Amino acid sequence: MAPGYDNRTSHAARNPELSKERILSAALAEFSAKGFAGARVDAIARRARINKRMLYHYFGDKEVLFREVLRRKISERRTWGVSAPENPRDRLVFWFELACRDREWIQLLEWEALQWGETAVVEEASRKEAANAVLERIRELQAKGTVTSRFPAEQLLLSMMALTTYPLAFPQLTRMLTGYNVSDPEFQKQRAEFLQEFAAAFAGTEKNGREVHDSDC
Amino acid sequence: MAPGYDNRTSHAARNPELSKERILSAALAEFSAKGFAGARVDAIARRARINKRMLYHYFGDKEVLFREVLRRKISERRTWGVSAPENPRDRLVFWFELACRDREWIQLLEWEALQWGETAVVEEASRKEAANAVLERIRELQAKGTVTSRFPAEQLLLSMMALTTYPLAFPQLTRMLTGYNVSDPEFQKQRAEFLQEFAAAFAGTEKNGREVHDSDC
DNA sequence: CAGCCAAGTAACTGCAAAGTTACTGGAATG
């Protein structure tokens, strides 16, 4: 607000923006690891190397902070959505690799599902809108015959998300089936190969077979 | 143990077996709804219409109780695995409908994933064994040519589980994509139809196309 | 430099929830 704040990053100078930032990223780590009920406000404060009081000062309470963390992550994901590869066969792999690099997001979605699954959820309206845009795009491609019209777009998209995300959301099942931890590069390689092959095989079933998959949330 | 216990089910007679049973089913409901950290021991006791002390008497502490609940559910699921339909094209649908009827199981798996995902998990060895039996069976069918050998069995199984389970594990995403709550029969109908169609289409890619999917873990 | 506001802190409060103590009463056994 007032000038002369951010241009001094010295040892322990006051810096509200940085503090908020630190709180949010500490909260992201804590919430994605422990969930809302399991997360500890003190732990977030410690992680952010900040006094707990500041956290309440900036965010009001634990739940507001949680919602804010979700909100930020959602908009962050939104910006990532743009860089999907042109070639539809690589999309599954692309989304899988994106998911691998952002386990926190998957975990947040999982916590969200468990806590608020059947009830309205943070930013639901705008997320729905984003999803609809993607669905519309798939339907266009279906109309053009680029993507099979055999299945409803929603079911297709849901399935793409499932194939790319499920193993990461259930690491224990993946480990029991494959013997690898999902963080093991070997597992990621194998899954990526499978998705590649799968997209190819599936595209093969259609004359002009192509797949789309554009954004999550 | 001693005779003359269970043959009297009168109003409030002592009945340790029944009490344990009630605790376990109350705990299943509470843990699957709220997770480990979110569950309240008092709530479990109230639900089971039993004194909290008995819960500690029989199970030691909250975590032991949680593990016991998981253990029981796992063995219950194991017995369900036998009744899969002969026709492989119906298997996806069968497993999907089974999952719909047992949301608690999916939620428990989800809580488990979040709390202990990368570390060893309850009954891991025996669950792994069960999984391996299924994988072995898929590989046999692959050797016979009944199931495509294009993909590793583990990846196939993981994908089948994903397609059937994912929408139920992430109800908020399903709602944002389809507009239906997952508990809505209309959604279940549509997903089942999709899975049916999908299995048919996919089987079509192979000369002798068939799929298998036998049990979860 | 006086005065003020916002950033920052430590120590506290209150409550909720896990786990315990110390007891009552029922029924099988000799």
Place this chain on the structure above:
DNA sequence: CATTCCAGTAACTTTGCAGTTACTTGGCTG
């Protein structure tokens, strides 16, 4: 019928954690 053992209870203690109070410090503004 007395002893013993276990199911069952209410009320308590302890702990851990969300949220607060009351204070200090840094720095800009007139």
